[in-house]
Amino acid sequence: MIALGARDRPDIARTEAEITGTQVPSCAAGRRSARGDRHGAGTRQHLSSDGVNDVLEARGSGEADGELYRIRHSLAHVLAMAVQELRPGTKLGFGPPIADGFYYDFVLPEPLGEHDLPELERRMRRILKRNVSFEREELPLEEAYDRLDAAGELYKREYAEELAQRQDLTTLSFYRSGDFVDLCRGPHVERTSKIPADAFKLRSVAGAYWRGDADNIQMTRVYGWAQRSKADLDAHVEAYRRSLEHDHKKLGRELDLYVIDEDVGPGLVLWLPKGTVIREELEKLAKELEFEAGYERIATPPIARTALYHRSGHLPYYAEHMYPFMELQEPSEDGERRVRDEYALRPMNCPHHHRVFAARPRSYRDLPLRLAEYGAVFRYEDHGALSGLLRVRGMTMNDAHIYCTEDQIKEEFIAVLRMHERVYEILGLDQYYMRFSTWDPSTDKGKAKYVDDPEAWEKTQRLVREAMEETGVQYVEGKGEAAFYGPKIDVQFRTVTGREETASTNQVDFAQPARMGLSYTGPDNQEHRPYVIHRAPLGTHERFAAFLIEHYGGVFPTWLAPVQVRVLVVSDRFADYARRIVATLRSDGVRAELGPPDETLGKAIRLATGDKVPNVLVVGEREAQDETVTLRRHGVRAQETMPAEEFRARVAEAIRTRAPAL
Ligand SMILES: [Zn+2]
Numbered sequence: 131m132i133a134l135g136a137r138d139r140p141d142i143a144r145t146e147a148e149i150t151g152t153q154v155p156s157c158a159a160g161r162r163s164a165r166g167d168r169h170g171a172g173t174r175q176h177l178s179s180d181g182v183n184d185v186l187e188a189r190g191s192g193e194a195d196g197e198l199y200r201i202r203h204s205l206a207h208v209l210a211m212a213v214q215e216l217r218p219g220t221k222l223g224f225g226p227p228i229a230d231g232f233y234y235d236f237v238l239p240e241p242l243g244e245h246d247l248p249e250l251e252r253r254m255r256r257i258l259k260r261n262v263s264f265e266r267e268e269l270p271l272e273e274a275y276d277r278l279d280a281a282g283e284l285y286k287r288e289y290a291e292e293l294a295q296r297q298d299l300t301t302l303s304f305y306r307s308g309d310f311v312d313l314c315r316g317p318h319v320e321r322t323s324k325i326p327a328d329a330f331k332l333r334s335v336a337g338a339y340w341r342g343d344a345d346n347i348q349m350t351r352v353y354g355w356a357q358r359s360k361a362d363l364d365a366h367v368e369a370y371r372r373s374l375e376h377d378h379k380k381l382g383r384e385l386d387l388y389v390i391d392e393d394v395g396p397g398l399v400l401w402l403p404k405g406t407v408i409r410e411e412l413e414k415l416a417k418e419l420e421f422e423a424g425y426e427r428i429a430t431p432p433i434a435r436t437a438l439y440h441r442s443g444h445l446p447y448y449a450e451h452m453y454p455f456m457e458l459q460e461p462s463e464d465g466e467r468r469v470r471d472e473y474a475l476r477p478m479n480c481p482h483h484h485r486v487f488a489a490r491p492r493s494y495r496d497l498p499l500r501l502a503e504y505g506a507v508f509r510y511e512d513h514g515a516l517s518g519l520l521r522v523r524g525m526t527m528n529d530a531h532i533y534c535t536e537d538q539i540k541e542e543f544i545a546v547l548r549m550h551e552r553v554y555e556i557l558g559l560d561q562y563y564m565r566f567s568t569w570d571p572s573t574d575k576g577k578a579k580y581v582d583d584p585e586a587w588e589k590t591q592r593l594v595r596e597a598m599e600e601t602g603v604q605y606v607e608g609k610g611e612a613a614f615y616g617p618k619i620d621v622q623f624r625t626v627t628g629r630e631e632t633a634s635t636n637q638v639d640f641a642q643p644a645r646m647g648l649s650y651t652g653p654d655n656q657e658h659r660p661y662v663i664h665r666a667p668l669g670t671h672e673r674f675a676a677f678l679i680e681h682y683g684g685v686f687p688t689w690l691a692p693v694q695v696r697v698l699v700v701s702d703r704f705a706d707y708a709r710r711i712v713a714t715l716r717s718d719g720v721r722a723e724l725g726p727p728d729e730t731l732g733k734a735i736r737l738a739t740g741d742k743v744p745n746v747l748v749v750g751e752r753e754a755q756d757e758t759v760t761l762r763r764h765g766v767r768a769q770e771t772m773p774a775e776e777f778r779a780r781v782a783e784a785i786r787t788r789a790p791a792l
């Protein structure tokens with residue numbers, strides 16, 4: 131049996147918040163208020179806690195300690211020098227080299243915006259011209275701390291102390307360049323003359339929490355690109371511009387997929403007909419895979435009494451991330467109105483599903499019980515954090531909860547991992563990695579934040595680790611990244627625009643069932659606690675659609691495309707034949723349509739290209755006579771003429787198998 135420790139803080143929300151793209155919630159209300167610049171907050175959040183991922187990535191790219199790595203690292207210092215010139219009193223966070231450049235996090239006395247970047251670049255170039263040297267200094271700990279204290283560098287100080295403890299250091303290294311001194315392990319170039327002054331460029335300004343933790347202060351992060359030469363830089367910047375073309379907000383507008391209407395409310399998505407097709411296709415995919423895997427579907431309301439959330443532990447801590455509650459009032463004798471009942475829009479589906487489990491007595495024969503629902507949830511995000519489909523206030527989640535015995539955890543977890551892999555394979559998504567997030571009881575945070583049950587942690591982590599090993603899925607370990615109530619696997623994606631985001635999470639939960647009083651009768655006729663696996667391979671419709679729009683650049687594979695086939699005519703004389711083809715395809719369930727009337731063929735083809743229709747059929751005299759069609763695939767130069775029946779069979783097969791191409 132599992133009992134909750136006394137110190138537990140029910141911030142159960144953390145994990146699922148990540149799937150839905152909400153900012154990781156803080157429980158200590160008020161501490162999130164940003165004292166720094168909020169410019170760009172939420173639009174380019176990084177998940178890495180202290181830039182470590184980015185550093186690893188830079189190292190992983192074969193640049194470890196190489197020349198480019200030193201240049202990028204040195205430019206980060208030069209950037210900090212320029213910022214401190216422009217904004218005296220600026221405090222420093224982290225400033226690592228990253229895969230294509232560098233960044234530095236600052237706490238500024240006065241905000242910086244993108245319009246300040248040219249001035250910063252000018253100042254950086256001036257510093258480079260002075261040919262400043264980078265000199266390493268090793269200081270004993272106390273002296274190092276004194277230096278940081280004297281400089282008022284409280285963040286560096288906090289980190290220095292932690293680093294010294296963690297690595298059992300007796301000295302800390304600093305790098306001095308001119309008047310600027312920074313706590314840093316290096317390496318750097320010897321002198322700034324080694325840095326090509328025309329091969330770097332400041333890219334953007336974004337908000338980033340100190341150590342990636344939303345409980346901490348929000349800093350201002352300035353990103354820069356740095357390459358070996360101006361030519362490399364230009365090519366890189368051009369590739370970046372192209373990736374912005376894939377931005378889902380831009381494509382969502384151009385392709386008529388969704389709108390957000392101020393009258394309905396910020397962060398609340400109105401799916402247009404074409405976007406709704408994508409939603410429904412994803413839902414169909416999930417339902418098929420889940421049906422095959424033995425899930426059962428349920429349907430529960432997106433609203434519940436607040437008492438349910440008090441019981442589940444979401445309230446009161448999660449209240450600041452929920453829409454205001456609905457009070458049902460009734461008049462009393464003294465004429466005052468009293469609250470009779472109170473409801474809330476749900477921020478997650480779990481408590482509802484747990485009540486379905488509890489709706490009748492359960493036996494071990496019912497387990498594993500897999501309850502699935504595409505459930506609508508609502509989170510009251512900060513207005514400034516809202517961003518297209520990626521960060522919204524209302525979302526629909528590919529949710530399911532698997533109730534099982536301890537013996538079943540591993541097998542169920544493996545099945546869930548396999549389902550993830552299958553989903554990603556179908557969608558052609560390969561830019562992801564899995565992160566195994568575990569409990570770290572050695573930190574104060576680890577102790578305060580998590581269910582205090584070392585035995586249960588030990589056991590569930592072992593089971594998840596075994597499941598990962600058995601599937602052979604590659605993963606990195608994120609110590610101290612676990613959810614409050616159990617270990618989890620996060621699936622981390624890198625979007626085309628370079629953001630890393632959590633797409634989905636699988637998680638073993640050994641705490642909620644006890645809180646919610648869930649039990650089943652075992653073969654021994656005794657009551658036992660089930661475990662719960664929370665999972666959502668397709669995340670939320672909103673987030674996943676954003677990923678997919680960017681991943682495909684709006685050119686969806688046939689099965690997913692809002693318009694699968696558009697039929698164009700060489701001249702109006704063949705309109706009847708074209709109509710017949712459209713009708714036949716539609717009778718097969720294919721989303722086929724006629725091209726715009728009264729347009730020249732050339733214009734109609736250009737429009738179809740702009741609409742990113744994957745398959746365009748052109749029919750003229752010969753096609754009408756021979757019952758053929760001429761196929762133009764989006765982005766493919768060669769055309770192909772084939773019998774209309776052959777095309778019909780091919781498109782049906784491509785849709786049935788969800789093929790990446792026709
Ligand atoms: Zn450094």
Ligand SMILES: [Zn+2]
Nearest residue numbers: 479480531664
């Ligand atoms: Zn859940």
